[in-house]
Amino acid sequence: MDQQPETGWSGGRNVFGDFAPGMVHYTDRVLFDEVWERAGLSKRDRSLVTVAALTAMGKMEQLQFHLAFARQNGVTDDELKEALLQLAFYAGWPNGMGATTVLKTIVEKAD
Structure with missing residues (x-):
């Protein structure tokens, strides 16, 4: 792969290195x-869409990053709790419970 200048984002590099x-x-x-x-969506809205998709698919490992990222992008903890409650009814109760557990862990670590 061609060497390209480093970008501002290094999440992939932090996870996988070489x-x-x-x-x-x-x-x-x-x-x-x-x-x-x-420009089509704000980062806040992209975060909510991403959290919804990952919750619906039961991707708790990826939610660990994206719930924290959503908080950085301006989504409040109360908004995330409400979104996850809504998702529990549309994406399945176990997925909603799992996502809420991930959020609870993130919030408790931040306190």
Whole structure:
């Protein structure tokens, strides 16, 4: 893969280092540098959409990052709790419970 200048985002590199350079590239350069920076939605709205999708699919490992990222992007804890309650009825109670457990852990660690 061609060497490209470093970007402001390094989440993929932090997770994978040199282990999976393709995953690092697409995570850092495409997903977070291109998709997340598009003007069509605010980062706050992108975070809510992402949290909803990951909750619906039961992807708790990815939710650990994205719930914390949603908080950084301006989504309040109360809004996240409400979103997860709503999702529990549409995405399945176990997924909603799992996501709420992840959020609770994040909030408690931040306190």
